[in-house]
Amino acid sequence: MAKKLAIIASKGTLDGAYPPFLLASTAAALGFEAKIFFTFYGLQLLKNDLSLKVSPLGNPAMPMPVPVPSIVQIIPGLEAFATWMMQRKLKKKGxxxxxELREICLESGVELIACQMTVDLFDFKNSDFIDGISHGGAATFLEFASEADITLYI
Incomplete structure (x- = not known):
């Protein structure tokens, strides 16, 4: 019987997108049955249009080339700069x-579940999302999570 990994993805930022997809795709490669439940802002990770951003505001651990005092973080354009900087670093490091990670998850059999309540709450349409995902409520996910060997909230 395969081990099970259950992940709840609630963040819709560029830096918040990597942990659930990396962990789930690695788990699938190791033979786990893996499911990610995308709720609230995490639904952004399932959309056709991935316009994800990084915000240095409220993220004191973000490594910046120079220390940035909190008050400076409200300057217009800083979020765009931080996003560009992160994208550049990711690309440079390969x-x-x-x-790509999302596609690897789908190809590896990771089930990507859109929280139906959140889809309804934010008036999303099925056409907003990539193909290959499923929809379900908290009860559907909790049934799987209650049997999982590992459950993570990201």
């Missing part, structure tokens, strides 16, 4: 893109 890290797969979020879209």
């Amino acid at each position: 890290v797969a893109s979020v879209a």
Whole structure:
């Protein structure tokens, strides 16, 4: 019987996208049955249009080339700069893109579940999302998570 990994993805940022996809794709490669439940802002990770950003605001651990005092972080354009900087670093280090990791998950049999309540709450349409995902509620995911060997909230 395969081990099971259950992940709840609630963040819709560029830096928040990597942990669930990396962990799930690695688990699948190791023979785990893996499912990711995308809820609230995490639904952004399942959309056709991946326009993910990084915000240095409220993220004191973000490594910046120079220390940035909190008050400076509200300057217009800093979020765009931080996003560009992160994308550049990821590319330079040869890290797969979020879209590539998402595709690897699908190809590896990781089930990507859109929280139906959140889909309804934010008035999303099925056409907003990539093909190959499923929809379900908290009860559906919790049934799997209650049997999982590892459950993570990201």
